[in-house]
Amino acid sequence: xxxxxxxxxxxxxxxxxxxxxxxxxxxxAYSSQQASQPxxxxxxxxxxxxxxxxxxxxxxxSVVIRNGYIESLNGAVxxxxxxxxxxxxxxxxxxxxxxxxxxxxxxxxxxxPTQPPDVTFNTQDIMTPFIANGVTTIVNxxxxxxxxxxxxxxxxxxxxxxxxxxxxxxNGGQGAGRRANTAQAGRQAVRDAKAEGYELIKLYSQLxxxxxxxxxxxxxxxxxxxxxxxxxxxxxxxxxxxxPHFGMVAHAEEFSKQANEFSDQEAxxxxxxxxENGTWLxxxxxxMVRIAEQARSLDNLKRLPELAYIHPLxxxxxxxxNNYNQNTSPExxxxxxxxxxxxxxxxxxxxxxxxxxxxxxxxxxSGVVGGFSLQDELALLQQAGLTPEEVLLSxxxxxxxxxxxxxxxxxxxxxxxxxxxxxxxxxLDDIKNTRTITGVFVNGHWLAKAQxxxxxxxxxxxxRASTDQFDWRKIMGNIK
Numbered sequence: 001x002x003x004x005x006x007x008x009x010x011x012x013x014x015x016x017x018x019x020x021x022x023x024x025x026x027x028x029a030y031s032s033q034q035a036s037q038p039x040x041x042x043x044x045x046x047x048x049x050x051x052x053x054x055x056x057x058x059x060x061x062s063v064v065i066r067n068g069y070i071e072s073l074n075g076a077v078x079x080x081x082x083x084x085x086x087x088x089x090x091x092x093x094x095x096x097x098x099x100x101x102x103x104x105x106x107x108x109x110x111x112x113p114t115q116p117p118d119v120t121f122n123t124q125d126i127m128t129p130f131i132a133n134g135v136t137t138i139v140n141x142x143x144x145x146x147x148x149x150x151x152x153x154x155x156x157x158x159x160x161x162x163x164x165x166x167x168x169x170x171n172g173g174q175g176a177g178r179r180a181n182t183a184q185a186g187r188q189a190v191r192d193a194k195a196e197g198y199e200l201i202k203l204y205s206q207l208x209x210x211x212x213x214x215x216x217x218x219x220x221x222x223x224x225x226x227x228x229x230x231x232x233x234x235x236x237x238x239x240x241x242x243x244p245h246f247g248m249v250a251h252a253e254e255f256s257k258q259a260n261e262f263s264d265q266e267a268x269x270x271x272x273x274x275x276e277n278g279t280w281l282x283x284x285x286x287x288m289v290r291i292a293e294q295a296r297s298l299d300n301l302k303r304l305p306e307l308a309y310i311h312p313l314x315x316x317x318x319x320x321x322n323n324y325n326q327n328t329s330p331e332x333x334x335x336x337x338x339x340x341x342x343x344x345x346x347x348x349x350x351x352x353x354x355x356x357x358x359x360x361x362x363x364x365x366s367g368v369v370g371g372f373s374l375q376d377e378l379a380l381l382q383q384a385g386l387t388p389e390e391v392l393l394s395x396x397x398x399x400x401x402x403x404x405x406x407x408x409x410x411x412x413x414x415x416x417x418x419x420x421x422x423x424x425x426x427x428l429d430d431i432k433n434t435r436t437i438t439g440v441f442v443n444g445h446w447l448a449k450a451q452x453x454x455x456x457x458x459x460x461x462x463x464r465a466s467t468d469q470f471d472w473r474k475i476m477g478n479i480k
Contacts, residue, residue: 046086050412068444094136094419096399099360104146127161133371134421167200168193175206183214190218203228220245242277252283252343267349282360285380290367292336294324308460316472318366347384359395
């Protein structure tokens with residue numbers, strides 16, 4: 001099932017990443033305003049949910065932000081400060097999406113003479129939906145060298161976007177990504193990824209057992225954490241997959257693929273295996289919910305409001321060449337529905353076993369839109385049985401801890417980076433209140449609700465204006 005997630009990325013591998021030769025779609029103007037922003041803010045009289053441990057809510061605090069850092073949670077206000085009214089509002093750490101795929105430029109070259117030779121993705125357009133939803137850190141789990149360029153644009157202030165951690169995907173057989181089919185090749189692939197600057201290693205489905213074990217061992221030696229799929233080679237022998245230092249399972253689906261009865265007893269058995277090995281879980285509930293919807297019908301996808309914020313080429317692919325909807329059947333729909341139900345059982349079992357879970361979305365899957373999908377994921381985690389506080393932990397302190405950046409982000413404390421989300425309502429009452437965003441600090445830059453809405457509207461208008469240029473069927477129909 002997950003193979004289809006790579007449709008757009010396989011094109012990159014086939015046709016090659018290129019530098020744009022045609023004019024890039026006009027970027028938003030907002031990123032250019034960063035340099036002129038004030039460096040000193042105070043959020044006055046705000047209720048702070050620090051997400052520290054222990055971390056009681058701080059009522060009517062004055063949060064001082066200077067030069068991109070949190071200076072104090074109870075500082076004095078001087079005349080030069082830019083005041084933000086926090087009265088009756090709630091401040092949480094910036095949200096973290098632990099499973100994202102961002103598109104990168106690719107060329108169709110002479111294969112499609114009637115179409116522009118390059119398809120380019122403006123980095124600001126990719127990042128705007130994330131920051132508009134309070135997502136200030138993302139983990140790209142199938143990164144390539146263009147992903148480094150996207151991150152650099154953000155670091156240089158050319159784009160307003162989240163912090164990005166990059167994972168190198170290692171696969172086996174003839175699968176997508178960099179491939180390794182021996183232990184020696186697996187170790188070398190890890191060394192190469194480390195030298196290229198990747199922070200994480202993603203394990204994929206076609207790896208054989210020997211190579212999988214070697215990759216995890218080598219990654220640990222080099223200080224790289226591992227996250228990913230449970231390879232198909234472990235079918236019927238799941239326990240063997242839980243080797244030391246296997247850091248995180250990237251989908252609840254990796255367990256449901258191993259299920260026979262889809263029972264609570266099986267869910268608890270899977271949870272014990274993870275707990276005993278110290279392996280975390282990112283359930284990505286929202287991805288399977290969207291997949292099940294699309295297997296049934298594309299009607300919900302067509303009505304999805306956030307579809308407007310997706311590049312027209314990807315919109316066209318999702319609506320005209322949808323891998324989940326094509327050749328569907330009642331049996332396929334029933335199977336996906338079964339997975340959706342079982343994933344809720346898994347979340348409850350993993351909670352009971354004390355296995356840490358972090359919020360991830362698999363953004364890039366058809367119907368799973370950056371930023372918006374994390375809000376959906378949080379609601380689904382609460383629906384599956386986590387408390388609002390546990391859900392908020394899964395998108396703040398816990399992922400920061402697993403990534404090893406908890407000294408910088410994940411909680412609201414003096415000295416940490418000012419990645420913050422200001423809300424109208426208390427998310428500890430209902431996690432859906434994380435949608436009531438009145439403003440976001442990302443990389444220390446303040447974006448009020450009106451500005452975020454304007455950025456989204458500009459993006460939607462630009463996508464609408466260029467829709468006719470990107471017809472997936474016409475482009476792919478010319479490739480023989």
